[in-house]
Amino acid sequence: MEIKLDLTCDLKNFINKDKQYTIPIFIPHKGCPNSCIFCNQKKISGQIKNVDLSDVDNIIKTYLSYYKDLSKKIEIAFFGGSFTGIDINLQIDYLKVAKKYIDNGEVNSIRLSTRPDYISEEILVMLKEYGVDTIELGVQSMDDKILSIAKRGHTSQDVIRASKLIKKYNIRLGHQIMIGLPNSTMETEIYTIKECIKLKPAQLRIYPVYVIEDSELYDMYNSREYTPLSIAEAVKRCVAVVKECQSENVAIIRLGLQSTSEITSSNSNIFGPVCDNFAEYVISAIIREHIEKYLKKDQNKDIIVHVPRKYVSVTVGPKKINKIYFENKYNVRYIVKGEK
Numbered sequence: 001m002e003i004k005l006d007l008t009c010d011l012k013n014f015i016n017k018d019k020q021y022t023i024p025i026f027i028p029h030k031g032c033p034n035s036c037i038f039c040n041q042k043k044i045s046g047q048i049k050n051v052d053l054s055d056v057d058n059i060i061k062t063y064l065s066y067y068k069d070l071s072k073k074i075e076i077a078f079f080g081g082s083f084t085g086i087d088i089n090l091q092i093d094y095l096k097v098a099k100k101y102i103d104n105g106e107v108n109s110i111r112l113s114t115r116p117d118y119i120s121e122e123i124l125v126m127l128k129e130y131g132v133d134t135i136e137l138g139v140q141s142m143d144d145k146i147l148s149i150a151k152r153g154h155t156s157q158d159v160i161r162a163s164k165l166i167k168k169y170n171i172r173l174g175h176q177i178m179i180g181l182p183n184s185t186m187e188t189e190i191y192t193i194k195e196c197i198k199l200k201p202a203q204l205r206i207y208p209v210y211v212i213e214d215s216e217l218y219d220m221y222n223s224r225e226y227t228p229l230s231i232a233e234a235v236k237r238c239v240a241v242v243k244e245c246q247s248e249n250v251a252i253i254r255l256g257l258q259s260t261s262e263i264t265s266s267n268s269n270i271f272g273p274v275c276d277n278f279a280e281y282v283i284s285a286i287i288r289e290h291i292e293k294y295l296k297k298d299q300n301k302d303i304i305v306h307v308p309r310k311y312v313s314v315t316v317g318p319k320k321i322n323k324i325y326f327e328n329k330y331n332v333r334y335i336v337k338g339e340k
Helices: 041-045 053-066 088-103 121-129 144-149 156-168 186-198 216-222 231-250 278-292 308-318 316-330
Strands: 001-006 020-027 071-079 109-112 132-140 172-179 203-208 251-255 303-308 336-340
Touching: 020 053, 053 088, 071 088, 088 109, 088 121, 109 121, 109 172, 121 132, 121 156, 132 203, 132 278, 156 172, 156 308, 172 186, 186 231, 186 251, 231 251, 231 278, 251 278, 278 308, 278 316, 308 316, 308 336, 316 336
Parallel strands: 001 303, 020 071, 071 109, 109 132, 132 172, 172 203, 203 251, 303 336
Antiparallel strands: none
């Protein structure tokens, strides 16, 4: 049996990052008064040293020197801490460094991440003045009980208020959510994404919860108060969330934490659905479901799937997960052919 898939519809809301350069500037834990149970920002960002203004300038210059394709847009992104919780004069100093590269035409936009309860009209007026194009809110969940257990220090109403304010000032809105927080279920994950979609974010980041040393969640894990998700369960929940996004055309710009020297599957002190290519597992599961729609239980013919070349690896699946699934379930050969 031969199946031809272009996968355009199935993967339409995954952003192609190859079309843009991003200059990441991590400001670990600056501006955040809160200690969420899952948080160890210095390990998440892969660095210990805080950045000063000269560091910001040097980071931007270094990244710009690497970029060769002048047709791509370039964005400066402040990650890590709650940017708008920093002293406002320091916010302005950081943004002044970034904005000079916009003013001289070397950079196209500025993005930052922050907490929902650290958004105000005063802050937004200032951010607009200094060229901020996108604000990503750390939503994590829209279930207030889960937010309370996670010690987020804000409520779902804060998310709603901040999201509406950001859109009022015509700044691009992004949401970040976490899959597998304590007390969460498939139902609460679906509830969260549906409530987020109502606020019409332009883009979304989806992070499975990892248990990291020097966090309260690590203590909960050791005392057996919290059991992290397996890779299979995290993928299952993420697939359901992605489908909700697809139905409303919400762009997904990241699935899974970025691998760093600290965040890696080889680190025996990190627990949960840890793998270096989590997004591939989710995308492969979506493709697997799509292919299976064509099959019958008594399938007795080899499955030959034709896909664009760039999708061959995810159609086979990481660690050949799709190949193993189809060959075991249907007792046939599973063959993937890449085409132009």
